[in-house]
Amino acid sequence: MKAHTVVIVEDHILLSQAIASLVNSFEDFNVLYTCKNGQELLTKLKTPSNIPDIILMDVNMPILNGIETTGIIKNEYPKIKVIALSVEENDTTIIKMLKAGAKGYLLKDVEKDVLELALIETIKHGYYHTKDVSNILINSLSDDYSSKIQLKDREIEFIIHTCSEMTYKEIAEKMFLSPKTIDGYRDTLFQKLNVKNRIGLVLYAIKNGIYKL
Amino acid sequence: MKAHTVVIVEDHILLSQAIASLVNSFEDFNVLYTCKNGQELLTKLKTPSNIPDIILMDVNMPILNGIETTGIIKNEYPKIKVIALSVEENDTTIIKMLKAGAKGYLLKDVEKDVLELALIETIKHGYYHTKDVSNILINSLSDDYSSKIQLKDREIEFIIHTCSEMTYKEIAEKMFLSPKTIDGYRDTLFQKLNVKNRIGLVLYAIKNGIYKL
Protein backbone atom coordinates (compact mmCIF):
# COMPACT_ATOMS: atom_id res chain seq x y z
CA MET A 1 0.00 0.00 0.00
CA LYS A 2 1.60 3.27 -1.14
CA ALA A 3 2.02 6.16 1.18
CA HIS A 4 0.34 9.03 -0.66
CA THR A 5 -2.76 9.44 -2.78
CA VAL A 6 -3.14 11.54 -5.93
CA VAL A 7 -6.11 12.59 -8.03
CA ILE A 8 -5.74 13.87 -11.61
CA VAL A 9 -8.08 16.50 -13.09
CA GLU A 10 -7.57 16.77 -16.88
CA ASP A 11 -10.18 17.03 -19.64
CA HIS A 12 -8.40 14.84 -22.21
CA ILE A 13 -9.05 11.28 -21.09
CA LEU A 14 -6.05 9.65 -22.70
CA LEU A 15 -3.70 12.21 -21.18
CA SER A 16 -5.39 11.74 -17.82
CA GLN A 17 -4.87 7.98 -17.99
CA ALA A 18 -1.32 8.34 -19.28
CA ILE A 19 -0.35 10.68 -16.43
CA ALA A 20 -2.06 8.30 -13.97
CA SER A 21 0.02 5.44 -15.35
CA LEU A 22 3.16 7.52 -14.88
CA VAL A 23 2.31 8.61 -11.33
CA ASN A 24 1.48 5.01 -10.37
CA SER A 25 5.02 4.10 -11.44
CA PHE A 26 6.40 6.45 -8.75
CA GLU A 27 7.30 4.57 -5.58
CA ASP A 28 5.30 6.47 -2.97
CA PHE A 29 2.26 7.58 -4.97
CA ASN A 30 -1.04 6.02 -5.98
CA VAL A 31 -3.71 7.54 -8.20
CA LEU A 32 -7.18 7.18 -6.64
CA TYR A 33 -9.13 8.32 -9.71
CA THR A 34 -9.21 10.86 -12.53
CA CYS A 35 -11.75 13.60 -13.32
CA LYS A 36 -12.49 15.51 -16.50
CA ASN A 37 -13.17 18.89 -14.89
CA GLY A 38 -13.49 20.71 -11.60
CA GLN A 39 -17.20 20.01 -11.25
CA GLU A 40 -16.71 16.26 -11.44
CA LEU A 41 -13.94 16.54 -8.84
CA LEU A 42 -16.10 18.46 -6.37
CA THR A 43 -18.81 15.80 -6.67
CA LYS A 44 -16.28 13.02 -6.01
CA LEU A 45 -14.77 14.81 -2.99
CA LYS A 46 -18.08 14.64 -1.12
CA THR A 47 -17.21 11.02 -0.35
CA PRO A 48 -14.50 11.08 2.38
CA SER A 49 -12.64 8.03 1.03
CA ASN A 50 -12.12 10.05 -2.17
CA ILE A 51 -10.07 12.74 -0.42
CA PRO A 52 -6.48 12.58 -1.75
CA ASP A 53 -3.24 14.07 -0.45
CA ILE A 54 -2.47 15.81 -3.74
CA ILE A 55 -4.46 16.90 -6.79
CA LEU A 56 -2.76 17.37 -10.17
CA MET A 57 -4.91 20.05 -11.76
CA ASP A 58 -5.05 21.07 -15.40
CA VAL A 59 -5.81 24.77 -15.87
CA ASN A 60 -7.88 25.02 -19.06
CA MET A 61 -10.97 22.86 -18.71
CA PRO A 62 -14.64 23.26 -19.55
CA ILE A 63 -17.44 23.72 -16.97
CA LEU A 64 -15.24 24.57 -13.99
CA ASN A 65 -11.64 25.45 -14.77
CA GLY A 66 -8.47 24.89 -12.76
CA ILE A 67 -8.26 28.36 -11.24
CA GLU A 68 -11.81 28.33 -9.92
CA THR A 69 -11.58 24.75 -8.73
CA THR A 70 -8.32 25.41 -6.89
CA GLY A 71 -9.90 28.35 -5.07
CA ILE A 72 -12.78 26.14 -3.90
CA ILE A 73 -10.39 23.35 -2.79
CA LYS A 74 -8.36 25.88 -0.77
CA ASN A 75 -11.51 26.98 1.08
CA GLU A 76 -13.31 23.67 1.60
CA TYR A 77 -10.46 21.11 1.69
CA PRO A 78 -7.45 23.05 3.02
CA LYS A 79 -5.47 19.86 3.71
CA ILE A 80 -5.45 18.87 0.03
CA LYS A 81 -2.44 20.19 -1.90
CA VAL A 82 -3.07 21.29 -5.51
CA ILE A 83 -0.28 21.22 -8.12
CA ALA A 84 -1.10 22.89 -11.43
CA LEU A 85 -0.14 21.03 -14.61
CA SER A 86 -0.53 23.02 -17.81
CA VAL A 87 0.83 23.98 -21.22
CA GLU A 88 0.15 27.63 -20.29
CA GLU A 89 3.42 29.41 -19.55
CA ASN A 90 2.34 33.03 -19.42
CA ASP A 91 2.98 34.84 -16.14
CA THR A 92 -0.62 35.95 -15.70
CA THR A 93 -2.02 32.40 -15.65
CA ILE A 94 0.74 31.18 -13.35
CA ILE A 95 0.15 34.02 -10.89
CA LYS A 96 -3.59 33.46 -10.95
CA MET A 97 -3.26 29.77 -10.27
CA LEU A 98 -0.80 30.32 -7.39
CA LYS A 99 -2.99 33.04 -5.91
CA ALA A 100 -5.94 30.64 -6.09
CA GLY A 101 -3.99 28.31 -3.82
CA ALA A 102 -1.92 25.97 -6.00
CA LYS A 103 1.21 24.75 -4.16
CA GLY A 104 3.15 24.31 -7.38
CA TYR A 105 2.94 24.95 -11.11
CA LEU A 106 4.43 22.53 -13.61
CA LEU A 107 4.50 22.77 -17.35
CA LYS A 108 3.61 19.74 -19.45
CA ASP A 109 7.07 20.25 -20.88
CA VAL A 110 8.98 19.16 -17.76
CA GLU A 111 10.68 15.79 -17.40
CA LYS A 112 8.84 13.10 -15.42
CA ASP A 113 11.53 13.26 -12.72
CA VAL A 114 10.50 16.84 -12.04
CA LEU A 115 6.90 15.70 -11.56
CA GLU A 116 8.02 13.03 -9.10
CA LEU A 117 10.18 15.55 -7.23
CA ALA A 118 7.27 17.99 -7.11
CA LEU A 119 5.04 15.33 -5.55
CA ILE A 120 7.67 14.35 -2.98
CA GLU A 121 8.49 17.95 -2.05
CA THR A 122 4.83 18.90 -1.78
CA ILE A 123 4.22 16.05 0.68
CA LYS A 124 7.37 16.92 2.64
CA HIS A 125 7.26 20.74 2.64
CA GLY A 126 3.82 21.63 1.42
CA TYR A 127 4.87 23.18 -1.88
CA TYR A 128 7.24 22.85 -4.82
CA HIS A 129 8.31 25.62 -7.20
CA THR A 130 10.55 25.34 -10.24
CA LYS A 131 13.12 28.10 -10.76
CA ASP A 132 10.99 29.61 -13.50
CA VAL A 133 7.98 29.89 -11.25
CA SER A 134 10.09 31.27 -8.40
CA ASN A 135 11.41 33.98 -10.74
CA ILE A 136 7.91 34.85 -11.86
CA LEU A 137 6.81 35.15 -8.23
CA ILE A 138 9.78 37.38 -7.44
CA ASN A 139 9.15 39.54 -10.49
CA SER A 140 5.49 39.85 -9.63
CA LEU A 141 6.45 41.44 -6.32
CA SER A 142 8.72 44.12 -7.80
CA ASP A 143 6.68 44.64 -10.94
CA ASP A 144 3.57 45.65 -9.18
CA TYR A 145 3.02 48.30 -11.82
CA SER A 146 2.79 45.73 -14.57
CA SER A 147 -0.39 44.18 -13.23
CA LYS A 148 -1.75 47.70 -13.16
CA ILE A 149 -1.53 48.35 -16.91
CA GLN A 150 -4.89 49.72 -17.72
CA LEU A 151 -6.04 49.61 -21.31
CA LYS A 152 -8.79 51.96 -22.37
CA ASP A 153 -11.73 50.75 -24.43
CA ARG A 154 -10.53 52.57 -27.53
CA GLU A 155 -7.01 51.24 -27.03
CA ILE A 156 -8.33 47.68 -26.85
CA GLU A 157 -10.42 48.29 -29.95
CA PHE A 158 -7.32 49.55 -31.74
CA ILE A 159 -5.23 46.57 -30.59
CA ILE A 160 -7.82 44.14 -31.90
CA HIS A 161 -7.75 45.84 -35.30
CA THR A 162 -3.94 45.65 -35.42
CA CYS A 163 -4.29 41.85 -35.20
CA SER A 164 -5.46 41.86 -38.80
CA GLU A 165 -4.02 42.53 -42.22
CA MET A 166 -5.44 46.08 -42.29
CA THR A 167 -3.05 49.00 -42.73
CA TYR A 168 -3.10 51.70 -40.06
CA LYS A 169 -4.85 53.93 -42.60
CA GLU A 170 -7.63 51.36 -42.96
CA ILE A 171 -7.88 51.00 -39.19
CA ALA A 172 -8.23 54.78 -38.90
CA GLU A 173 -11.15 54.71 -41.35
CA LYS A 174 -12.74 51.83 -39.45
CA MET A 175 -12.51 53.72 -36.17
CA PHE A 176 -13.57 57.07 -37.70
CA LEU A 177 -10.28 58.67 -36.67
CA SER A 178 -7.40 60.45 -38.37
CA PRO A 179 -4.34 58.38 -39.29
CA LYS A 180 -2.39 60.73 -37.02
CA THR A 181 -4.53 59.67 -34.07
CA ILE A 182 -3.71 56.06 -34.88
CA ASP A 183 -0.02 57.03 -34.81
CA GLY A 184 -0.65 58.47 -31.35
CA TYR A 185 -2.33 55.30 -30.08
CA ARG A 186 0.51 53.23 -31.51
CA ASP A 187 3.21 55.31 -29.80
CA THR A 188 1.38 55.24 -26.48
CA LEU A 189 0.80 51.49 -26.54
CA PHE A 190 4.36 50.64 -27.63
CA GLN A 191 5.61 52.51 -24.55
CA LYS A 192 2.93 51.22 -22.20
CA LEU A 193 3.35 47.58 -23.19
CA ASN A 194 7.09 47.78 -23.85
CA VAL A 195 6.94 46.53 -27.43
CA LYS A 196 9.00 47.69 -30.41
CA ASN A 197 6.65 47.29 -33.35
CA ARG A 198 3.29 46.03 -34.54
CA ILE A 199 4.43 42.40 -34.44
CA GLY A 200 5.30 42.85 -30.76
CA LEU A 201 1.86 44.32 -30.16
CA VAL A 202 0.10 41.43 -31.94
CA LEU A 203 2.12 38.85 -30.00
CA TYR A 204 1.33 40.66 -26.74
CA ALA A 205 -2.37 40.76 -27.60
CA ILE A 206 -2.60 37.06 -28.38
CA LYS A 207 -0.44 36.03 -25.44
CA ASN A 208 -2.55 38.03 -23.01
CA GLY A 209 -5.91 37.02 -24.36
CA ILE A 210 -6.81 40.45 -25.71
CA TYR A 211 -7.15 38.89 -29.16
CA LYS A 212 -8.32 35.32 -29.63
CA LEU A 213 -7.44 33.39 -32.73
CA MET B 1 10.95 -9.00 -24.99
CA LYS B 2 7.76 -7.44 -26.33
CA ALA B 3 6.60 -8.03 -29.82
CA HIS B 4 6.19 -4.52 -31.23
CA THR B 5 8.10 -1.24 -30.98
CA VAL B 6 6.62 2.25 -30.70
CA VAL B 7 8.12 5.75 -30.91
CA ILE B 8 6.32 8.83 -29.56
CA VAL B 9 6.66 12.28 -31.17
CA GLU B 10 5.18 14.95 -28.92
CA ASP B 11 6.58 18.37 -28.03
CA HIS B 12 5.49 18.41 -24.38
CA ILE B 13 8.01 16.24 -22.58
CA LEU B 14 5.89 15.21 -19.62
CA LEU B 15 3.04 14.14 -21.90
CA SER B 16 5.51 12.25 -24.05
CA GLN B 17 6.82 10.39 -21.02
CA ALA B 18 3.36 9.78 -19.60
CA ILE B 19 2.12 8.28 -22.88
CA ALA B 20 5.30 6.18 -23.05
CA SER B 21 4.59 4.86 -19.56
CA LEU B 22 1.06 3.96 -20.62
CA VAL B 23 2.13 2.24 -23.84
CA ASN B 24 4.79 0.28 -21.95
CA SER B 25 2.00 -1.06 -19.74
CA PHE B 26 0.36 -2.64 -22.82
CA GLU B 27 1.28 -6.32 -23.17
CA ASP B 28 2.70 -6.38 -26.69
CA PHE B 29 4.22 -2.91 -27.02
CA ASN B 30 7.48 -1.31 -26.04
CA VAL B 31 8.47 2.35 -26.44
CA LEU B 32 11.94 2.72 -28.00
CA TYR B 33 12.30 6.48 -27.43
CA THR B 34 10.44 9.80 -27.60
CA CYS B 35 11.06 12.89 -29.77
CA LYS B 36 10.00 16.52 -29.40
CA ASN B 37 9.34 17.22 -33.09
CA GLY B 38 9.54 15.74 -36.54
CA GLN B 39 13.04 16.99 -37.18
CA GLU B 40 14.41 15.16 -34.15
CA LEU B 41 12.59 12.00 -35.27
CA LEU B 42 14.09 12.10 -38.77
CA THR B 43 17.57 12.39 -37.27
CA LYS B 44 16.93 9.41 -34.98
CA LEU B 45 15.55 7.24 -37.81
CA LYS B 46 18.87 7.39 -39.64
CA THR B 47 20.08 4.72 -37.21
CA PRO B 48 18.45 1.41 -38.30
CA SER B 49 18.01 0.11 -34.72
CA ASN B 50 15.80 3.18 -34.13
CA ILE B 51 13.23 2.10 -36.71
CA PRO B 52 9.97 1.25 -34.89
CA ASP B 53 6.86 -0.60 -36.01
CA ILE B 54 4.57 2.29 -35.08
CA ILE B 55 4.97 6.00 -34.49
CA LEU B 56 2.48 7.90 -32.32
CA MET B 57 2.64 11.38 -33.85
CA ASP B 58 1.37 14.62 -32.40
CA VAL B 59 0.14 17.06 -35.08
CA ASN B 60 0.96 20.57 -33.82
CA MET B 61 4.68 20.84 -33.19
CA PRO B 62 7.30 23.47 -33.95
CA ILE B 63 10.06 23.11 -36.56
CA LEU B 64 8.56 20.16 -38.44
CA ASN B 65 4.95 19.40 -37.73
CA GLY B 66 3.08 16.09 -37.73
CA ILE B 67 1.62 16.41 -41.21
CA GLU B 68 4.94 17.12 -42.89
CA THR B 69 6.74 14.49 -40.87
CA THR B 70 4.14 11.86 -41.70
CA GLY B 71 4.54 12.61 -45.39
CA ILE B 72 8.28 12.12 -45.17
CA ILE B 73 7.87 8.87 -43.19
CA LYS B 74 5.48 7.56 -45.86
CA ASN B 75 8.05 8.19 -48.58
CA GLU B 76 11.25 7.15 -46.87
CA TYR B 77 10.12 4.55 -44.33
CA PRO B 78 6.99 2.98 -45.89
CA LYS B 79 6.99 0.06 -43.43
CA ILE B 80 6.53 2.32 -40.41
CA LYS B 81 2.90 2.93 -39.48
CA VAL B 82 2.02 6.41 -38.20
CA ILE B 83 -0.93 6.96 -35.88
CA ALA B 84 -1.86 10.59 -35.26
CA LEU B 85 -2.56 11.61 -31.67
CA SER B 86 -3.94 15.12 -31.23
CA VAL B 87 -6.37 17.44 -29.51
CA GLU B 88 -7.28 18.77 -32.98
CA GLU B 89 -10.69 17.49 -34.02
CA ASN B 90 -11.40 19.62 -37.10
CA ASP B 91 -11.98 17.77 -40.36
CA THR B 92 -9.28 19.64 -42.28
CA THR B 93 -6.49 18.58 -39.96
CA ILE B 94 -7.72 14.99 -39.83
CA ILE B 95 -7.93 14.79 -43.64
CA LYS B 96 -4.49 16.34 -44.06
CA MET B 97 -2.96 13.93 -41.63
CA LEU B 98 -4.60 10.89 -43.25
CA LYS B 99 -3.65 12.08 -46.74
CA ALA B 100 -0.09 12.52 -45.55
CA GLY B 101 -0.10 8.82 -44.72
CA ALA B 102 -1.30 8.36 -41.13
CA LYS B 103 -2.90 4.93 -40.59
CA GLY B 104 -5.11 6.20 -37.79
CA TYR B 105 -6.16 9.36 -36.02
CA LEU B 106 -6.87 9.37 -32.30
CA LEU B 107 -7.96 12.25 -30.13
CA LYS B 108 -6.26 12.78 -26.79
CA ASP B 109 -9.78 12.40 -25.41
CA VAL B 110 -10.09 8.66 -26.07
CA GLU B 111 -9.82 6.00 -23.37
CA LYS B 112 -6.53 4.16 -23.04
CA ASP B 113 -8.23 0.93 -24.19
CA VAL B 114 -8.89 2.60 -27.55
CA LEU B 115 -5.20 3.46 -27.86
CA GLU B 116 -4.27 -0.15 -27.15
CA LEU B 117 -6.85 -1.41 -29.66
CA ALA B 118 -5.54 1.04 -32.27
CA LEU B 119 -1.99 -0.25 -31.77
CA ILE B 120 -3.10 -3.90 -32.01
CA GLU B 121 -5.28 -3.32 -35.09
CA THR B 122 -2.59 -1.32 -36.85
CA ILE B 123 -0.11 -4.15 -36.39
CA LYS B 124 -2.69 -6.76 -37.48
CA HIS B 125 -4.41 -4.93 -40.34
CA GLY B 126 -2.26 -1.91 -41.10
CA TYR B 127 -4.71 0.74 -39.94
CA TYR B 128 -7.29 1.64 -37.30
CA HIS B 129 -10.08 4.18 -37.66
CA THR B 130 -12.64 5.25 -35.08
CA LYS B 131 -16.21 5.75 -36.29
CA ASP B 132 -15.74 9.52 -36.26
CA VAL B 133 -12.73 9.33 -38.54
CA SER B 134 -14.46 6.88 -40.86
CA ASN B 135 -17.36 9.33 -41.23
CA ILE B 136 -14.98 12.18 -41.99
CA LEU B 137 -13.27 10.07 -44.65
CA ILE B 138 -16.58 9.24 -46.28
CA ASN B 139 -17.60 12.90 -46.28
CA SER B 140 -14.28 13.95 -47.74
CA LEU B 141 -14.80 11.84 -50.84
CA SER B 142 -17.22 14.49 -52.07
CA ASP B 143 -14.96 17.39 -51.06
CA ASP B 144 -11.90 17.32 -53.25
CA TYR B 145 -10.54 20.65 -52.04
CA SER B 146 -7.21 19.05 -51.16
CA SER B 147 -4.76 21.80 -50.31
CA LYS B 148 -1.21 20.78 -51.11
CA ILE B 149 0.67 23.44 -49.18
CA GLN B 150 4.16 22.19 -48.53
CA LEU B 151 6.50 24.29 -46.41
CA LYS B 152 10.23 23.78 -46.73
CA ASP B 153 12.56 23.67 -43.74
CA ARG B 154 14.08 27.07 -44.47
CA GLU B 155 10.63 28.52 -45.03
CA ILE B 156 9.51 27.29 -41.63
CA GLU B 157 12.65 28.66 -40.05
CA PHE B 158 11.96 32.02 -41.67
CA ILE B 159 8.32 31.99 -40.54
CA ILE B 160 9.34 31.34 -36.95
CA HIS B 161 11.71 34.33 -37.04
CA THR B 162 8.99 36.59 -38.46
CA CYS B 163 7.01 35.88 -35.27
CA SER B 164 9.37 38.18 -33.41
CA GLU B 165 10.19 41.86 -33.27
CA MET B 166 13.22 41.43 -35.55
CA THR B 167 13.35 43.43 -38.78
CA TYR B 168 13.78 41.43 -41.99
CA LYS B 169 17.37 42.71 -42.09
CA GLU B 170 18.03 41.18 -38.68
CA ILE B 171 16.37 37.92 -39.72
CA ALA B 172 18.64 37.82 -42.79
CA GLU B 173 21.69 38.15 -40.54
CA LYS B 174 20.35 35.44 -38.24
CA MET B 175 19.85 33.05 -41.17
CA PHE B 176 23.14 34.02 -42.88
CA LEU B 177 21.32 35.22 -45.98
CA SER B 178 21.03 38.40 -48.00
CA PRO B 179 18.10 40.69 -47.22
CA LYS B 180 17.06 40.19 -50.83
CA THR B 181 16.72 36.47 -50.23
CA ILE B 182 14.44 37.25 -47.29
CA ASP B 183 12.38 39.40 -49.64
CA GLY B 184 12.14 36.37 -51.90
CA TYR B 185 10.98 34.06 -49.09
CA ARG B 186 8.43 36.64 -48.01
CA ASP B 187 6.95 37.01 -51.49
CA THR B 188 6.80 33.25 -52.00
CA LEU B 189 5.11 32.60 -48.67
CA PHE B 190 2.61 35.45 -49.03
CA GLN B 191 1.46 33.83 -52.27
CA LYS B 192 1.62 30.27 -51.04
CA LEU B 193 -0.30 30.95 -47.84
CA ASN B 194 -2.55 33.62 -49.32
CA VAL B 195 -1.61 36.34 -46.84
CA LYS B 196 -1.13 40.05 -47.52
CA ASN B 197 1.57 41.08 -45.08
CA ARG B 198 3.74 40.03 -42.15
CA ILE B 199 0.81 40.28 -39.72
CA GLY B 200 -1.09 37.80 -41.86
CA LEU B 201 1.91 35.48 -41.86
CA VAL B 202 2.29 35.68 -38.07
CA LEU B 203 -1.41 34.97 -37.55
CA TYR B 204 -1.22 32.02 -39.94
CA ALA B 205 1.83 30.65 -38.16
CA ILE B 206 0.25 30.81 -34.71
CA LYS B 207 -3.12 29.48 -35.91
CA ASN B 208 -1.47 26.51 -37.59
CA GLY B 209 0.93 25.63 -34.81
CA ILE B 210 4.04 26.59 -36.77
CA TYR B 211 4.86 29.05 -33.99
CA LYS B 212 3.96 28.47 -30.37
CA LEU B 213 3.50 31.37 -28.01
Place this chain on the structure above:
DNA sequence: TTAAAAAAAGGGGAAAACCCCCTTTATTAA
Protein backbone atom coordinates in the same frame (compact mmCIF):
# COMPACT_ATOMS: atom_id res chain seq x y z
C1' DT C 1 28.05 15.15 -67.71
C1' DT C 2 24.43 18.27 -68.63
C1' DA C 3 19.98 20.33 -68.12
C1' DA C 4 16.43 21.47 -65.02
C1' DA C 5 14.96 22.82 -60.65
C1' DA C 6 15.76 24.98 -56.35
C1' DA C 7 17.95 28.35 -53.61
C1' DA C 8 20.05 32.57 -53.21
C1' DA C 9 20.66 37.13 -54.56
C1' DG C 10 20.22 41.84 -56.93
C1' DG C 11 17.98 46.53 -58.60
C1' DG C 12 14.59 50.00 -58.19
C1' DG C 13 10.87 52.46 -56.30
C1' DA C 14 6.35 53.25 -53.89
C1' DA C 15 3.73 52.57 -49.75
C1' DA C 16 3.52 51.83 -45.01
C1' DA C 17 5.38 51.95 -40.48
C1' DC C 18 7.86 54.29 -37.19
C1' DC C 19 9.60 58.28 -34.44
C1' DC C 20 9.93 62.93 -32.72
C1' DC C 21 7.94 67.18 -31.69
C1' DC C 22 3.87 69.90 -31.10
C1' DT C 23 -1.26 71.93 -30.99
C1' DT C 24 -6.29 71.73 -30.74
C1' DT C 25 -10.62 69.94 -29.13
C1' DA C 26 -13.59 67.60 -25.91
C1' DT C 27 -14.52 65.98 -21.36
C1' DT C 28 -14.21 65.95 -16.49
C1' DA C 29 -13.51 67.59 -11.90
C1' DA C 30 -12.95 71.22 -8.67
Place this chain on the structure above:
DNA sequence: TTAATAAAGGGGGTTTTCCCCTTTTTTTAA
Protein backbone atom coordinates in the same frame (compact mmCIF):
# COMPACT_ATOMS: atom_id res chain seq x y z
C1' DT D 1 -17.37 78.57 -14.57
C1' DT D 2 -12.66 77.49 -15.09
C1' DA D 3 -8.64 74.65 -15.04
C1' DA D 4 -6.87 70.16 -15.70
C1' DT D 5 -6.98 65.97 -18.09
C1' DA D 6 -7.96 63.00 -21.89
C1' DA D 7 -8.65 62.34 -26.66
C1' DA D 8 -7.83 63.64 -31.16
C1' DG D 9 -4.96 65.45 -34.48
C1' DG D 10 -0.90 67.80 -37.32
C1' DG D 11 4.00 68.40 -39.54
C1' DG D 12 8.19 66.50 -40.98
C1' DG D 13 11.45 63.07 -41.89
C1' DT D 14 13.69 58.31 -41.64
C1' DT D 15 13.38 53.42 -41.77
C1' DT D 16 11.14 49.34 -43.04
C1' DT D 17 8.04 46.73 -45.73
C1' DC D 18 6.18 45.51 -49.88
C1' DC D 19 6.07 44.67 -54.88
C1' DC D 20 7.83 43.93 -59.44
C1' DC D 21 11.26 42.28 -62.36
C1' DT D 22 15.67 39.89 -63.19
C1' DT D 23 20.16 37.16 -62.70
C1' DT D 24 23.42 34.00 -60.51
C1' DT D 25 24.68 30.03 -57.89
C1' DT D 26 23.88 25.56 -56.09
C1' DT D 27 21.69 21.24 -56.06
C1' DT D 28 19.36 17.49 -58.09
C1' DA D 29 17.88 14.30 -61.51
C1' DA D 30 18.18 12.36 -65.96
